[in-house]
Amino acid sequence: MSQTGKFIVVLTAAFLTLAGCRQQQPIIPKLLPLPSKLNLPEDHWTTTADNWSLHLRHYPPAAIDPDRMPVILCHGLSHNNNYWDLAESVSLAKYLQVEGFDVWAVSLRGTGQSTKPTLSNIKQLFRLEVSVFNPKGVVNRQPGLLKLNWTVDDHIQRDIPAAIDYVMKKTGKPQVFWIGHSMGSMIMFAHLGTIDQSKVKGFIALSAPMHLVRPSNDIYELMATNADFVKIGNLTTGTNYRAIVGVLAGPFVNTPIDQLFLNESNVDPELLRVFYYANQEDISPGQLDQLLQYLKTGSFSSYDGKTNYTNTAHKITVPVLQVLGQLDNMISPGDAAAFHQTLGSKDKQFRVFGRINGYRADYGHDDIVIGKYARDEVFPYLRDWLIAQSRPPGKSLLPFLTTRPVKGKKQ
Numbered sequence: 001m002s003q004t005g006k007f008i009v010v011l012t013a014a015f016l017t018l019a020g021c022r023q024q025q026p027i028i029p030k031l032l033p034l035p036s037k038l039n040l041p042e043d044h045w046t047t048t049a050d051n052w053s054l055h056l057r058h059y060p061p062a063a064i065d066p067d068r069m070p071v072i073l074c075h076g077l078s079h080n081n082n083y084w085d086l087a088e089s090v091s092l093a094k095y096l097q098v099e100g101f102d103v104w105a106v107s108l109r110g111t112g113q114s115t116k117p118t119l120s121n122i123k124q125l126f127r128l129e130v131s132v133f134n135p136k137g138v139v140n141r142q143p144g145l146l147k148l149n150w151t152v153d154d155h156i157q158r159d160i161p162a163a164i165d166y167v168m169k170k171t172g173k174p175q176v177f178w179i180g181h182s183m184g185s186m187i188m189f190a191h192l193g194t195i196d197q198s199k200v201k202g203f204i205a206l207s208a209p210m211h212l213v214r215p216s217n218d219i220y221e222l223m224a225t226n227a228d229f230v231k232i233g234n235l236t237t238g239t240n241y242r243a244i245v246g247v248l249a250g251p252f253v254n255t256p257i258d259q260l261f262l263n264e265s266n267v268d269p270e271l272l273r274v275f276y277y278a279n280q281e282d283i284s285p286g287q288l289d290q291l292l293q294y295l296k297t298g299s300f301s302s303y304d305g306k307t308n309y310t311n312t313a314h315k316i317t318v319p320v321l322q323v324l325g326q327l328d329n330m331i332s333p334g335d336a337a338a339f340h341q342t343l344g345s346k347d348k349q350f351r352v353f354g355r356i357n358g359y360r361a362d363y364g365h366d367d368i369v370i371g372k373y374a375r376d377e378v379f380p381y382l383r384d385w386l387i388a389q390s391r392p393p394g395k396s397l398l399p400f401l402t403t404r405p406v407k408g409k410k411q
Contacts (some may be wrong), residue, residue: 002112037053038094039211043113044166045137046162049158050154054114056105056166058103060097061097061100070173070176071096071102071176071386072104072177074179075108076366077283077287078239080107081112083370087268090371090375109159113134116147117147118143118147123238149286151290154286164178176199177389182207185205189210189316190309193309193312199338201390202385204318204386207328211337217329223292231285259273259329259364262367263364266372271386275366314344317345317346320347324353325363325364325371326353328363336350337350
């Protein structure tokens, strides 16, 4: 076949793929956050020490409470800062904004409107994810043409300091609260245990897999024993193929990998299309290498293997709230509780969201935030902890309970 013929075949295939995605597009905007009377989100960018741009979406409150430190929300692996605001009904960012908190949602390097490889942006066009053309992003972020790889250590050592310093500078506050989900929690645990705790007022860790007892589950074991195959699959298709399928099929395609992330019975079916459309990102080879090593050893360590981040928990002294779902297939409540016991903090709380504790669902890994009942059950719990931690010395503390909620009443 001639080069011209090959080009026509490829172009036709691309057009058909895009056309298939386009047929589903009318569904998506209906679920995206709607305008409200809240202060509208603001876009900010800052630059890391090694010249990557990080995007922060700012949700300013109606009035600043001088007793409250700003809250930084940090997503997990293969996600971006859209995770915190996929729809009005599951927006932790806007929930905390309404409650009077100054909220900043960061996209780590390689995700969202932050600097990421140009190839990743091209892949996302196949599901018509066109945010790459956002004029503000094009102007404000460093280009990603030559930035092809990074490790989880880069998030720990460079992204976290850049995000915290920027928020502190913009708000004039001496500390921040950090709420991380999954890898967004892991990197903060590692940062606190090895680098700096002075700038963190308190830390909420959602679904944080810091400790793993093997064998855990069949998917983890399969990935650990077939690491080379997993790496090849990540280089060839990455997460984008699954994202396209998710946009087209929504809840109608459910694989064992999906079950690691979601208890789909606890997520609005149409929200899943938005989840895959606006929230899925590529995983870098360095990130994957480091996390596969974690699956093999059961401990979260640095890329070079010299620092075991799991074993630095005893050095952490800031207040910590750990929250996870009863049906989280990435980290079992038992493994999470074992790690929690090793934390050096005198102020530490641990909570499992599931039917056994009086909640309406057994929450999974991602639906701890985007679950059907998260706004009524999980969000108030996080808010109350933040308020309790925000009370200055001399003021009475808000009672913070870890007991079973009363059925039929909001906590």
